[in-house]
Amino acid sequence: xxxxxxxxxxxxxxxxxxSSLSEIKALWGAIAPAAEAVEALICPPAVYxxxxxxxxxxxxxxxxxQDCSAVGDDSARTGEISAAMLAxxxxxxxxxxxxxxRSQHGEPDALVRRKAEAALAAGLIPIICVGETQxxxxxxxxxxVVGAQVRSSVPDGNAAIVVAYEPVWAIGGASTPTVAEIAExxxxxxxTLVAKFGEGASGVRILYGGSVSxxxxxxxxxxxxxxxALVGRASLKAADFAAIILGHPAAK
Ligand code: 13P
Numbered sequence: 001x002x003x004x005x006x007x008x009x010x011x012x013x014x015x016x017x018x019s020s021l022s023e024i025k026a027l028w029g030a031i032a033p034a035a036e037a038v039e040a041l042i043c044p045p046a047v048y049x050x051x052x053x054x055x056x057x058x059x060x061x062x063x064x065x066q067d068c069s070a071v072g073d074d075s076a077r078t079g080e081i082s083a084a085m086l087a088x089x090x091x092x093x094x095x096x097x098x099x100x101x102r103s104q105h106g107e108p109d110a111l112v113r114r115k116a117e118a119a120l121a122a123g124l125i126p127i128i129c130v131g132e133t134q135x136x137x138x139x140x141x142x143x144x145v146v147g148a149q150v151r152s153s154v155p156d157g158n159a160a161i162v163v164a165y166e167p168v169w170a171i172g173g174a175s176t177p178t179v180a181e182i183a184e185x186x187x188x189x190x191x192t193l194v195a196k197f198g199e200g201a202s203g204v205r206i207l208y209g210g211s212v213s214x215x216x217x218x219x220x221x222x223x224x225x226x227x228x229a230l231v232g233r234a235s236l237k238a239a240d241f242a243a244i245i246l247g248h249p250a251a252k
Pocket of ligand 1: 098166172173211230231233
C-alpha cells in the first residue's frame with residue numbers, strides 16, 4: 001500500500017476577515033517542525049484565497065477553497081467561481097459536497113461529482129465530502145448512505161482525490177462517533193474506493209470531520225483508516241489548529 005501523508009484541513013466556512021489571515025503565519029510558527037510528517041491545509045472563504053496564498057508563501061501550509069462551479073469553461077455565470085480561477089489564485093485543493101452545501105443549497109451527488117470533475121480538470125485536488133444524518137444512523141443506514149454517496153459523488157477514472165467522512169450530526173455540535181464507528185465507515189469508504197479505482201485507491205486519503213478539537217484529536221487519529229481530519233471551528237485559531245496537527249501521531 002502506498003504511504004499516505006496525513007492531511008489536516010481547516011474549513012473556515014463563512015467565518016473570518018482579512019485580519020484572520022495572520023493566523024496562517026502564526027500556525028506555521030507552531031507546526032513547522034511537523035510539516036514533513038503532516039500536511040496542513042487552510043480553506044478560507046473564496047474572496048480571501050489569493051491573500052491566504054500570499055500569507056502562506058515560504059511555508060508548507062497549503063491553501064484551498066470551499067466550493068467551485070461545476071462548469072469548467074469560462075462562461076456567463078454571475079456569482080460563480082470556477083475551479084480554474086481558484087487554481088489561478090494559488091489554491092491546491094477545493095472542498096466539494098460539504099453537507100452544508102448539500103442541505104442548504106440542495107446539491108445532489110451528481111452535481112458534487114461534476115464539481116469534483118471540474119476541480120480535477122483544473123488541476124485541483126477535490127476533497128469530496130460524504131456523511132449520514134442522525135436519522136439515517138438511527139435507522140441503521142449509515143453505511144448504505146455513505147457507500148451510495150461515495151459511488152455517486154466520486155468521479156471515475158481519476159483517484160487524485162481526498163474523501164472526507166463527515167457525519168452530519170457530528171458537525172458543529174459536541175458529539176462525535178466512537179472510534180469503532182469511525183473505523184467502520186472509513187473501512188467502508190476505502191472498500192468502495194477500491195471497487196471504483198482498484199490499486200489506485202491506495203493513495204486516496206480519507207479524512208474524518210465533525211467536531212474535531214484539540215481534546216479529541218488523538219482519539220480520532222487512533223481510529224483505523226483515518227488519514228487526517230477536516231476541521232471547522234477549531235481551525236479558526238492557530239493555537240487550536242496547531243494543537244490538533246501536533247496531536248497527530250506522525251507529528252510526534
Ligand atoms: P466542526 O469542526 O465545526 O464541527 O465542522 C466540521 C466541518 O463541517 C468541517 O468541514
